Amino acid sequence: MKHVLAAAAVILPLTMGSQALAHATFAESEVVQGQTARLTLRVPHGCGDEATLRVRIQIPEGLIAAQPMVKAGWTLETVTGPYENTYELRGKTVTEGVREIIWSGELPSKFYDEFVFRARVTDRLPAGEMVYIPAIQECANGAERWIEIPAAGQDSHDLQDPAPGVMVVAPDAHGDEH
Ligand SMILES: [Cu+2]
Numbered sequence: 001m002k003h004v005l006a007a008a009a010v011i012l013p014l015t016m017g018s019q020a021l022a023h024a025t026f027a028e029s030e031v032v033q034g035q036t037a038r039l040t041l042r043v044p045h046g047c048g049d050e051a052t053l054r055v056r057i058q059i060p061e062g063l064i065a066a067q068p069m070v071k072a073g074w075t076l077e078t079v080t081g082p083y084e085n086t087y088e089l090r091g092k093t094v095t096e097g098v099r100e101i102i103w104s105g106e107l108p109s110k111f112y113d114e115f116v117f118r119a120r121v122t123d124r125l126p127a128g129e130m131v132y133i134p135a136i137q138e139c140a141n142g143a144e145r146w147i148e149i150p151a152a153g154q155d156s157h158d159l160q161d162p163a164p165g166v167m168v169v170a171p172d173a174h175g176d177e178h
Helices: 004-023
Strands: 030-032 037-044 052-058 063-068 075-089 092-107 114-121 129-133 135-139 144-146 165-168
Touching: 030 037, 037 052, 052 114, 063 075, 063 092, 092 114
Parallel strands: 030 165
Antiparallel strands: 037 114, 052 092, 052 135, 063 114, 075 092, 129 165, 135 144
16 A cells, blocks of 8 residues: 555656646747847647647737747748737837737647747836737647636646746846847
C-alpha cells in the first residue's frame, strides 16, 4: 500500500504538468517590456480526434504591431482594429493594428505544430505580471477555445480552457534592443 501511495505522489504531478502542456501554450515563458517578442503557440492536439482547421490568436491590449509568420500549406489572414490606447513606436503614433491572426489549413489531431507571430511589448503591460493571449482552435465540428484568464491569485491550471500566457519582465540594466 505504501508503495502505491509513493508511486501516486510521483505520477500525479507528472500527469498534471503534462496535462497543462497538452493544451495550447507558448514555447516562450517571458517577454521583455519595450522590446519585440517572438511568440510560438504550440498546438499538441485537435478537438478530440478532429483535425484543427483554423488557429486564431487574439492580440491583447498592450501588444502592438503584431505580425504573424507565414506558414507553408496554410493561408493567413489578419484582422486590424483600434487599440484602446495610443502608443509611440519608432517615433510614430500608433492607434490601431493587428488584433487577430488566423491561420487556415489542416493539422491532424495526432500531429503537433507551431504558430508564430511577433509583437512589440509596450509598457502598458506591467512587469512582473502575466499577459494572456487567447487562442482558438477550430475543427470541423467543434472548437478548443483557450480563452479563460485566471482571476488574481488563481492558478491557470485550475481552469478548463486556460488562455496561454507569458510573463512580462522589465528590460535588463543596459536596455538592449534584441
Ligand atoms: Cu489539451
